[in-house]
Amino acid sequence: MARIVVVGSINMDLVTTVKRRPEPGETVSGEKFSLVPGGKGSNQAIAARRAGGEVGFVGAVGDDVFADELRRVLVDAGVGVSRLRRAHGPSGVAAIIVDDGGENSIIVVGGANSRLTTLDEDDLEAIAQADVLLCQLEIPLPTVLQAARHARAHDTTVILNPSPVRELPEQVWAEIDIAVVNEGEAAQLGAALDAVPHVITTLGADGAIYRGPDGITLPQPGVRVEVVDTTGAGDTFTGALAAHWPDGPEIALAWACTAGALATTKLGASASIPTRNAIERLLSR
Template structure:
């Protein structure tokens, strides 16, 4: 079995559901409040584990109640925690409001900021021994870059989810084997709207020109666009009733990583990831909404 290392964020998701978003200064009723394990890094690690991959997680949590929740969740999913517990910083928090099947999120990074380049360097052997490393942007950017540098030096494949959206140096893109932005992140990186197929083609071409080898743009209900060499392909989305999209992208990336490291071709991996994401959005919650491999009928 291939070894997958996720380097990234872990947050306690404080989630509330409501019928619509409030206007500025307005108070409206909500329901179904919950506190659960989340964060893009933890969610992606959970997706890999639940879909049958061997995965370790490099991140940071606080020595508090939320930190214990996250560590318990990692253990429950069989994920090896290779990070740090901090007495100085609180565990990261995500305030999630779910309205009409979509979500709005405010982050307080807390201990996630302690995933520094120095910590990455201390864990070089983990990156060297992994077949691929999966990262996002909820930890310091310099740490993501340092991890990519170490991965490149050891021939470890790099998956990068550029979320939350921000400017990225071409040096990082040049060390990225598989870049997976959603349509908003792709537009932020390129200045090109990806509402149309023509826009997707242009955005993918630009990102490949800046160094990324394979680019997959996830587009929600419109499916995704991806390249095989110079050819841009399109995969339609599964038709489902979306209840909560919180972990849609994270489940997609985890599924994609599992399939590609197992030797699947890119088109089959993308189709599989799309189906996993469709199941995820049909359920409420973050990591808990991601299906196990045995739940899937394909």
């Protein structure tokens, strides 16, 4: 199994389903409300584990009512939590609205994730021993840079999902081996991605496309499923990609597209992440 360390966020998702999302200033009636553990880091860690990786998580929860449940969902998924610390104050939360078409709008409040401001020696040792480091941008950027630099110094492959998308300094891009972006993020980041050797752009239902260091592109078709909720699809894609990156880009893309498609067939981010057996069954069709 690939050894993966995820340095990232963990949130409680407050998910409301509606027939259609409200316009500015408008109130609409919701159909259902759920509390679902999530956060890009946690979702990607669980996805990598369920896709077959050996995964450890570096992050922070608060000291509120959500903290124990957020830790439990990682433990139940088989993700290592020895580097998950508890910070004073609230855990991270995300308010999510999902409409009848499965499209979503999300507001994230960082909470404890914002207080993950440095990595200690044990965190860095875990990164050094991993095959892959996986990061996102829901934690402080200096922490992402610290993790990536340490990984590169110890021949650990660095995957960055630069979301929520923002302009990043050149010193960050210089430490990244693989960037995973959606079409909107790719357009916003533009030429900055040229500095990254491997870039995977997700295309929703149409799959994904890979661009390698030689400039050659490899398309991966999408998998047709009945969409219920797209909230966790990108994170599931990224986690599965990380789990299978050591097998080569073509295999990793196939796993990622299949896992991402399956993630849209259920409501909620972490609850929708498919198991390895489910992914393998669909891959074999």
